[in-house]
Amino acid sequence: MSKGSVYKAELMWILPSIALPVIMLGLLLWAAIGRGHDLPGVEGTLDPAQLAKTPPFDKPGTFPAGPNRYQVNMVAGIWSFTPNAVRVPAGSTVEFAVTSRDIVHGIIIKGTSANVMVVPGQVTRFSARFEKPGEYPFVCHEYCGVAHHIMFGKVIAEAKK
Numbered sequence: 001m002s003k004g005s006v007y008k009a010e011l012m013w014i015l016p017s018i019a020l021p022v023i024m025l026g027l028l029l030w031a032a033i034g035r036g037h038d039l040p041g042v043e044g045t046l047d048p049a050q051l052a053k054t055p056p057f058d059k060p061g062t063f064p065a066g067p068n069r070y071q072v073n074m075v076a077g078i079w080s081f082t083p084n085a086v087r088v089p090a091g092s093t094v095e096f097a098v099t100s101r102d103i104v105h106g107i108i109i110k111g112t113s114a115n116v117m118v119v120p121g122q123v124t125r126f127s128a129r130f131e132k133p134g135e136y137p138f139v140c141h142e143y144c145g146v147a148h149h150i151m152f153g154k155v156i157a158e159a160k161k
C-alpha cells in the first residue's frame with residue numbers, strides 16, 4: 001500500500017466519525033427547536049399530595065367529552081390505576097389525563113400507540129382511539145416496586161348495539 005492510499009483509507013474513517021456527531025447534533029437541534037419539543041411547562045404541574053382537591057383528579061373516572069369522545073382522569077399509584085377499567089363504545093377517541101400520587105410510573109396500552117411516563121407532580125396527557133370492540137389491556141411499564149407486576153387494567157371498547 002502506498003503512502004497516499006493509506007492516507008485516503010484513514011480519511012474514509014475519520015470523515016464519517018466527524019460527520020456523524022455533527023449530523024446527530026443537527027437532528028437534535030432540529031427536533032428541539034424546529035419541532036418545538038420541550039420539557040413540560042408549569043401549566044401541567046400539580047401537588048401530588050393534594051390530588052383529592054385538584055381537578056380533574058378529584059374525580060377519577062370516564063366522562064363523555066363530545067360525540068365519540070371521552071375524557072379519562074386517571075391516578076396511578078403503587079400498585080394500581082384508578083380507574084383500572086375504562087368502558088367506552090367502540091370507535092371512541094379517549095383523551096387521558098394521568099398523574100401519579102407517589103412515584104414514577106408508566107402506562108402502555110396494548111393495540112394503541114399510547115406509551116407514556118406518569119410522573120408525580122406532572123399531568124401526562126395523550127389520546128388513543130379504540131376502533132375495534134374488545135379489551136385493550138394496559139400495564140405500568142416503569143418498575144415501581146415489589147408489586148409492579150400487578151399494576152394493570154383494561155380499556156373495554158363495547159360493540160355498538
Ligand SMILES: [Cu+2]
Nearest residue numbers: 140142144148
Ligand atoms: Cu410499575
